[in-house]
Amino acid sequence: MDGLSVLATSFKENVVVKNRKYHMKTYPQCFVGSEAVDYLVQSGNAGSREEAVSIGEALQAMHLFEHVTRDHQFSDKTLFYRFMEGGERGSLKLDENTGKAIEWTNFLGPVGRAGDQSLQPTFDQEKLASIDPKDQHVISTVWPMDELNTELLNNVHPPDWQDPKATESDLYDVVVIGAGVGGLIAAGSSAGVGGKVAMIEAHMLGGDCLNTGCVPSKAFIHSANMAHGLKNDVARMEEAGVFVDPSAVRVDFDQVMKRVRKVRSQISHHDSATRYSKDLGVEVFIGYAKFTSPRTVVVNGQTLNFKKAVIATGGYPTLIPMEGMKMLHDKATSTEICDSERPLVMTNETFFNMTKQPTNMVTIGAGVIGMELSQAMRRLGTKVTVLGRSGKVLPKEDQDMADIVKQQMVDDAVDFKLSVKEYIKLELTGNRSESGLPEMAMTLLEKDSSEPITLICDAVLVAAGRRANVTGMDLEKAKVDYTPEGLVVNDKLQTTNSRIFGVGDVCSKFKFTHAADFMARAVVRNSLFFGKEKMSGLLIPYATFTTPEIASVGLYGKDLDEKGIEYKIIEKHFKDNDRAICDDNTQGFVRFRVDTKKGLILGASIVGEGAANMISEVTLAMQSGTALSTLASVIHPYPTTAEVLRQSGDLLNKEKLTTNVKILLRGIVQIQK
Structure with missing residues (x-):
């Protein structure tokens, strides 16, 4: 036997295994992490408690034992572990007393508050630093346990x-x-x-989408947009004959987050x-x-x-390299922290654990996650500052389209600082914000300044890469x-x-x-x-669910230029669309990038209300090889905003009416007279 195997045998024979109780729940035949560390140090197998933890992690990696609910690696804490004995598995274990499936409530105390040619665009990819091959990421703990x-x-x-x-x-x-x-x-x-x-x-x-991404974020954005409409669209509502008192609108942030968890x-x-x-x-x-x-x-x-x-x-x-950030992030993710101490530093993995609304949030990153959640937080009443390095927002998109989204967020009173040269330091001030949360000071240096500035906040959202x-x-x-x-x-x-x-x-x-x-x-x-399915053959649309939405599919102009493909741009604005006018929502437009020879759609982008739904029709046209001119003959219900797609086909067809074609058509009409 090798040394670790001998140690494993000794470990199993000497740690104290017995029934343990926690929150009125009995855990049969398990040992305590801190007691196991005591044994490893006292027996001379480890020279320090830190070394003992490393040995315990190695034994756990050998699958000698596991945490009783499989939520923790070996740790020098009062956590319960049991040796793995195998057995018949593959279903929910039943409680011996009730005959029912064991659920998380059994472990908890009282409930508390809580194609042939790829049409895939190129994206600028962040160059990540090397990683420790032994590093193992585990998603942060779900909170609150309601x-x-x-x-x-x-x-x-x-x-x-x-x-x-x-x-x-x-x-x-x-x-x-x-x-x-x-x-x-x-x-x-x-x-x-x-x-x-x-x-x-x-x-x-369910992964990110269910637990920390698509599902909770869209439920959160729904509440934010409802609040914004009642509080900020008063002039539009009065124009439509609807009168509300915006001062009577109250956001219950705890209820907002409860609905997110419900969905x-x-x-x-x-x-x-x-x-x-x-x-x-x-x-x-x-x-x-x-x-x-x-x-x-x-x-x-x-x-x-x-x-x-x-x-x-x-x-x-990922967290950015900034003094104090990891410490405050780890503090925020600790299971020992109470609600009054959250949120501190968050990522999308912990954002939806909030039950208390911050007064002032700083977001690092102006990509999809940063923009969506920043706008939603502002619309719910939190002051928000978005930070970035490139001077741009939503860098994947055509900049004039992304600027429409940015301008709406500026109108919502979101502040932007997009030319950060260096993130210097993040630290607690010792004070508490209006919300009662711990206050932080973030020091940074902008590219056009020689003096650092300090932002005071009680929440930091890091959305700067994955x-x-x-x-x-x-x-x-x-x-x-x-x-x-x-x-x-x-x-x-x-x-x-x-x-x-x-x-x-x-x-x-x-x-x-x-x-x-x-x-x-x-x-x-x-x-x-x-x-023989190829990744390059997948036609993938995508959308950002801000207000207004922005959605794209296929190649951008920069991609077509790099490939040397000749194309023309066809645009149709919502300000010319009857339904958009009726809905008093004329912001935005659709942009098609079309092959000059066959009129095939090579790429398209939409910015405006409902863009994420409309991009699917464009994707279908591209998937089936349908030319933009053919969309002109597709009957759309009137009035709908999706008519801009058909009208774009009309615009392309009108461009085909050269002087000679017009003369020919006029001659045909004259003959009939």
């Missing part, structure tokens, strides 16, 4: 889930690592066509472990996956043999290459191990839920049916 978040966790991370029992003779057609949208689609689709499928998730099924918990049933296990036939494992060879992965002490594997582990937000979840899985043992930007994959989404595929944010510049969805569909065809 009945809504409890329901969420019961669905997407059941507290006493029992994994299926895998034998050495079992061979899975597909093992999927990660249960965000990409992983769920890959697993469900593979099982649906008869495959034997295992899906492994370390934290919460999330309702939708979580679709992504639940029970649904995928019982209804869809996927063998669900909740734990950390580690490759042990190019064709095996271990989870919770069980080895799974696979024919093919899919890595769909997604990504996570990293791929590529560490902690021992990818080296699977012969899978990766960089700080993500997995290295080819156009068929294969990694450097041809049996293993990548899906979603872990390997793509298109960090969108629907992109991960269709990448997963392509991988199912490629991995199980000898398909």
Whole structure:
């Protein structure tokens, strides 16, 4: 036996294992992390408590033991761990006393407040620093633990889930690592066509989209837009004959966040472990996956043999290098902090844990996440300053379109400082804001100034980039290459191990839920049916859900210029659209980029109300090879804002009426007279 194996045997024989109680719940036959550290130090196996924690983490990585609810790595704290004995698994464990499924309420105290040619554009990609291959990111703790978040966790991370029992003779057609949208689609689709499928998730099924992204953010934006309409659109409403008293409008931020949690918990049933296990036939494992060879992965002490594997582990937000930031972020994510101390430094992973509204928030990053959440917070009454380095907002989009969104946010009273040269320091002032939250001072230097400035705030949202979840899985043992930007994959989404595929944010510049969805569909065809689906062939639209919305699909002008493709621009403004005029919402326009020879749509962008819905019609036209001129013959209901798409086709057709064509047509009319 090697040294670690000997230590593991000694560890198991000497730590005190017994029943433990917490919040009136008994945890059978487990040991305490801090007591285990005591043993390792006193026995001489560790020279310090810090070294003891490292040894404990190594033993946990050997799957010797696990946290009782699989939420924590080994730590020098009063946390309960149990040795892993295997057993028949694959369902919810039943409470011996009640016969019902064990839920998170069992562990909690009283409820408290809480194509042929790719039409994919190029995006400027952040160059990320190297990463420690042993680093392992885990999404931050869900908070508050009220009945809504409890329901969420019961669905997407059941507290006493029992994994299926895998034998050495079992061979899975597909093992999927990660249960965000990409992983769920890959697993469900593979099982649906008869495959034997295992899906492994370390934290919460549903991934970013359900838990910290699309779903909660859109519910949050809904409340913000309703509040804004009642408080700020008074002149428009009076013009329409509707009179309200804006001073009577009151935002209950706690209720706003409660609704966000309600929406999330309702939708979580679709992504639940029970649904995928019982209804869809996927063998669900909740734990950390580690490759042990190019064709095996271990989870919770069980080895799974696979024919093919899919890595769909997604990504996570990064903090910028700024003195004091990580410390205040870690403070905000601590489970020991009370509501009165939140939010401090947040990312999208912790933003929706808020129950108390900040007075003044600083957002670092003017991309999609930063712009959406900043506008929503301002519309709910928080003062907001958005910081950036490039001088631009929404850098993926045509700048004149992005500036329309920015101007609306300026009108909403959002402040912008987009030429930051250096983020210097973030620290507590020792004071509390009007909201009662801890006050912070952020010091920074702008490019056009020699003197630093200080911003006072009680909340910081960091939305300045994301990293791929590529560490902690021992990818080296699977012969899978990766960089700080993500997995290295080819156009068929294969990694450097041809049996293993990548899906979603872990390997793509298109960090969108629907992109991960269709990448997963392509991988199912490629991995199980000898398909030849190519990532470059996916036509991916995307949208930013600010007011006004902005949506795009296909190539931008800069892409076409770089490729040397001749094109023309066709634009139609909402100020000329009858429905937009009726709705008193004429802001924005549609821009088509059209091939000069065949009139095919090469790319399009829309800024205005309903842009995210309208871009789908454009995507369908591009997917089917329908020319813009053909859209002119598609009958749209009148009056609708989507008529701007048909009218754009009319504009292109009018351009085809050269002088000679007009003379010819006039001659035909004269003959008929």
